Amino acid sequence: MSAAHDTGGAPAAATQNACKACMPLGACMAYRGVEGAVPFLHGPQGCATYMRRFLIGHFREPVDIACSSFSEETAIFGGAADIHTGLANVTRAYHPAMIGIATTCLAETIGDDMTMMLHQHAEKTEEGNAPLVVAAATPSYSGTHADGFHAAVCALVNALAESGACGEAADVVCFTNLVSPADLRYLKDILADFGLSYVLLPDYSETLDRPTAGEYEKIPKGGVPIDAIRGAGSARASITFGAAFRPGQHPGTALLDKCGVPARSMGLPVGIRASDLFLRHLEELSGRATPEKHTAERGRLIDTYVDAHKYLYGRRAVVYGEEDLVVGIASFLDEIGVVPVVCASGGRSGGMAQALSGTTAMQRGGIQVLEDSDFVDIGEAAEAAKADLLIGNSRGVGLARRLDIPLVRVGMPVHDRIGAQRIQHLGYRGTQSLCDRIVNALIARDQERSEPGYMTM
């Protein structure tokens, strides 16, 4: 929360220009990555509409989120009736394989017992034509959209994964965190290049970045098949990206606890060191050396670092957004000589500062870490730190203008540009694209400001 104003040293009360969205939004996004699934919000209609608007603005894809349309009576009598009719109506209109329920603040506050309601619903529903129902508790007052995303992924694991499921066991389950559809597609290519069979959870690489087909697909094609989630329980290993998990929300740990699948964990693979680490995991899991194609990609990335280094050294960046993305980008900046002077998030899992402690800048005392912060906090820190550059979502546009510095868009929401689905962050290729964008943003600004405006650098 904002420490913007003189409140006698006490942390400020109000949140001003939030650097987060609410929990169920992240959950709905995760459910979008399951084949045949429809996200369903248990709460009032308004929340669902706002979340759809947010996701549609970012992905520029239809995002249907059904809703139990909570009313005043629901608040008094509980949501059982609305859940029942709601699920029946969604089933009839969408014929989903799965309905993913996310609860809102309201549902949690009136104390709806989801397990019981679902049980009652199942009893009243004819066997055979009922879709699977998975529910996650996502009251917003206990986390951000990122926390909601993890909560839903854990709910999927806990509800579906079984050890010893029939069929061939996957080599690896990849819990990829909140990344872009393009990131997911690239990850799949890498896994395939190592000859690994995999389960990506969730996988919205197709569902949230559809080709135009001349058809409004009730449920967009793609997503991780439900059977694959079941089978994840007998996979040989899991890799989880990220460190900022609230207690009980680490999906790799959930899968380990439930089915005994060995869990590996690392930050988002942004930058050379983190990408190397990722590929080392894959080498171990596959018993193969990194394919030449990726070694070459790595080489080109180092070449880019060299080409760009003079324009980058000592430049000061403010990085904000989802905690794990902030950590990933900060450690990449650390590789190219850019100082991540401010690392900020609206999240407060407690993991961000810890994860940043390995960076050189942190060790030199050069990073200000802002947890549970808003854009007033970020703005003040950025100004005080004399930042050259912002790296984060579209919500920093106003700040970038005020400080007259460029904004490199990553994370979400990116709703003021085309192509948010295709912004790459991960691996050598994602880092390559980030590096190009960052250095060019800085060069462009220098060029704009230079009197003669040279046509060469």
Add this chain to the structure above:
Amino acid sequence: MKPQETQKPAANSVLDQRKRQVVTKGDALFDIACETKSVAGSVSQRACVFCGSRVVLYPLADALHLVHGPIGCASYTWDIRGALSSGPQLHRMSFSTDLSEMDIILGGEKQLYRCLVELIDAYRPKAAFVYSTCIVGLIGDDVEAVCAQVSREKGLSVIPVFSEGFAGTKKDGYKAACDALGRLLGTGSTEGIVPHAINLLGEFNLAGETWLIKDYYRRMGVDVVATVTGDGRIDDIRRMHGAALNVVQCSGSVMHLAKRLKEQFGQPYIRVSYFGVEDTAKALYDVAEHFGDAAMMDRARALVREEVAALMPELMCIKKDLAGKRAAVYVGGSFKAFSLVRALRLLGMGTVLAGSQTGTKEDYRELEKICDPGTVIVDDTNPLELCAFLKEKGCDLLIGGVKERPIAHKLGLGFCDHNHERKKSLAGFVGMLNFAREVQATVMSPVWQFVPRPSGAAERTP
């Protein structure tokens, strides 16, 4: 095809409980069910009570707008509208009490108090609005009492807006906003207000539209005292009862205020629309007529002539491209739908579907009157239903809000934004030209040739 023919295929996609919220012009009995709660499990395009209140009050630029609740409600409404201010920009900030689990258990009054005091001290607003969201209704905070206390201590109006999201539809939010504004009415001096002065109601200064309209009236010799709420200021609202007439646009949202002003101060009102050439001209003439001033009417006529002459050549050019094309219209308020149908007609285009999220029975009856036979009229639709009708009716363009955009695009249809979030001016005579240009850019773009058409869909007009 005769519209009466029963069992329209698209009607199959209508959830049973919604059947009465969809009718086709020409159907025997025009009786649409509306103003109901959204059906559970339907993916409604509707927003909540809070959204309605926020939309109406948002442009008041020198007020503090504090959303009392968990973070989402405030986070999703941060700076999403294009309402401009010529001075303070406080309305573009998003303030939330961001209730925590402890607040929910113990009540949020203390947190609300702390936030109000902190923000008022920091930003020195002219007044503060406190929006109650769903959760506040649930935990039973006495928002009124906290507002009264802060009002006393800080010496400014701190006004509660009773906008608990689930307590109705967006329209109830309009009413809650009007009630909040009602507390300011009659509290300022009316000194210096000239006889030929009006208030503009329901004009939100999207992309500077209020400025444009104000300028038209000024050229006619009419003063504008207050705008509710485009580029709005608290002190103007306090003295608006001194104007001779309220000119109400987008009647859905601020009609309550107009009625209240009439009851309380005997101030008459007229309803207008500034969208499209005909409607804009009528909005000017009606005011001149109200004042019964021949010279003013002459000035209005001259203004309309001049403005229309300036835009006609290009408009006629565009019309050549667009004649015979067909559009579907699905917007928030039904009044906007009327104007759109008329404006499209001026461009030579037909309307195959018209609907809104919040229309009343009267609205829909009027909408039915101005539509061509066979036009489908819907209340509070959802993506599947909308899609089915778009496919069946065959059209080139959907006009709606951001949530409808991807639906249109996936079906290979053009899309135009006609909502509060747009950044382009569509009001007045200039706005008509902007609208025509946008429709042209949308419908005539060569990209559609690459987009596959839905199977079984009616053909795009050649």
